[in-house]
Amino acid sequence: MAHWFDLGDVAVVPLIEDDRLLIEPGEFFPGLEPDLADWYAQEPWFDRATGKLVFVIQSFLVCSADEVLVVDACVGAGKDRQRAEFDQLPDRWMRQFRATGVRDVDAVVFTHLHTDHVGAATDQRELVFPDAPHYVVEEEFRYWSSEAGAAAMRRTGDYLADSVLPIEQAGQLSFVAPDAVVGKHAELVPAAGHTPGNVCVRVRGSAGTVLLAGDTLHHGVQVRHPELSTRYCVDPGAAAEVRRRLLTEESGAVLLPSHFPAPSAGRVRRSGFEFADELVRGGQFRYREWVGS
Template identity: 85%
Template sequence: MAHWFDLGDVAVVPLIEDDRLLIEPGEFFPGLEPDLAGWYAQEPWFDRAAGKLVFVIQSFLVCSADEVLVVDACVGAGKDRRRAEFDQLPDRWMQQFLATGLREVDAVVFTHLHTDHVGAVTVQREPVFPEVPHFVVEEEFRYWSSAAGGAAMRRTGDYLADSVLPIEQAGQLSFVAPDAVVGKHAELVPAAGHTPGNVCVRVRGSAGSVLLAGDTMHHGVQLRHPELSTRYCVAPEQAAEVRSRILAEAGDSVLLPTHFPAPSAGRVRRGRTGYGFEFASDLLRTGPFRYGEWLA
């Protein structure tokens, strides 16, 4: 289902590379046995027949009348990756981007530098958006350029070499503080833990705001169990603290975690056993987003 989120003078537009990536619970959460009576173990969160968690691979456009930002960039096309679902993908990302009527953007923002957040900004090791700044927290880049980061990439393939270093070598990688303002409607929110320089992106419009929560939470089970971090978190305890803070402070604000099942954006509700999640139907607009029509 094509959809986007209406914040009045700002639109947040998902670019969905995979709308149903099935993951064994134990891969991300070792030892997890989902409570099949829980809401997070039902559709659209969980595929009962396969016994697997449902993830989405997506990134976002933040569109206003005078600025367009890309937040993260999925896996990307034609990349050698060790996960079969990521290896040598067709160019779904660019097809969706071009379908909006856009051809250029003003900046790219990386919440962090994992393989499923950086790939579409290069094609054959060339930047897709020449001369455009690509914002990232410096600590994030330094970690993935280190021996520890290199060891962590053994499970994925060296995505830094084909998707991030070409941006850095072109002089387009711009280091920013984890609370930097990165656009007229967007600012970073510090969220280190999943990775050393991980951030969220708060997007404000005239009719509301959305926190692009990135990988601070991957699945609904982490709302039921905020203490549960993934096996891929660099600092699991810190990641859990960040997640708990975001959930406790959420109130009526809208969270849009990257990997939640479509339409992904919603409000958390505190219950007796953890949190629940209500999709934000008030902001949801169905159908394809066309930038020129939206401006008009």
């Protein structure tokens, strides 16, 4: 169901490319045997029929009356990818983007440069938002441009070539500090570990604040077990430390991880992850109507 998050003078709008990607627990978390009595091994986090973890692939628009940011860009359409669920996708992302009524964006922000966060920024190697700066931490780009990054891409398909390098070649890839202010309502929060330049994005509105937590948390099992990093983390120890710090320092704050099941935004409680229903607005977000309201 279409929905968005109401922060008063700011709206955070999910663009959901896949609302139910099922993954074997051992693929992401080697050796994990989910505790079927625990909350993270129940719907909407876990598919009992297949015994697989449930993930969402999504990115976000951060909208105010005078600025629109894109935060991450999912897998994208028509890209050659090794994972079957990512290969040659239809244009789900752009259909959702257009449905919002937004036409121009002021900037694109990449939390990190994994294949499921950059693809829709280009179409046939042409920039989707040719006039917008695309912000990324320099360490992130340098790592994926290195031999170590190239080796990792042999597993996924060379998404740097078709989704990131065209942005650099067009002169629209802008390096920023991991704590940079990237918009009138958005600032980066350092979170290196999952990848060398990984960041979160804090969004502040007149009626609330949300931390777009990216891939610091992939699944609810990491709320229960913060020490558990994925096999895709470049530095698993640092990723776990960032996660522990986030869950401690952001206690009570609304977290919006990229891959949590919809509606995705919520707070960590003793009983698990409590979705922030008070921020959720149902239905299709329409920018011009929202600005005029």
